[in-house]
Amino acid sequence: MGKTNIKLERRCPRLGGPVPFKYCMLTGEDKQPCFKVIDCWWETFDVVRYLKDNLPEDQFNRLLDARPRPKIASLVELIEKAKNQKNE
Template identity: 45%
Template sequence: MEKENMPPGDDFMVRCRKLGNPVPFSYCRIENRGSPCSKIIDCWYDYFMVEDFLRQEFEPDEWERIFNQPPKPKVLSLIELIEEAKKRKTEEQ
């Protein structure tokens, strides 16, 4: 059976390796502060030609920035998320 070139609709979900919940492809495309999740290819390759699809969506320099960078340490990611939440809370007041 040949894989599709296009992602499935939002009614089709896979288990998110970060959250542990089912999520649609549309979420995975913006999970990383508006950029695709670093695990998007690993999670979706069984369902459609995700790498081919994403390579058409991004310029080579964007691809490099999104997919070929080493992941941040978990603690650093958590600190950044906490700082962003504090900033949002301050802006709301």
């Protein structure tokens, strides 16, 4: 699926201008992903899956915990799906 070649851009609500996904992955504390990365990207592609595949588990869990309460059920489903796949 070429996950490492993701070229995506969106308007960052924090900066007010367009940023590439790569930026979001490095702009948090200690060059970790921005705490809003799931919120900002889950509608664009399966960012939960991407993070799960590309981050150490503790970082991944921290991002899940950092999220504000999910606004809609499908986001919860996405996360549950990712958790279940972890056990496969």
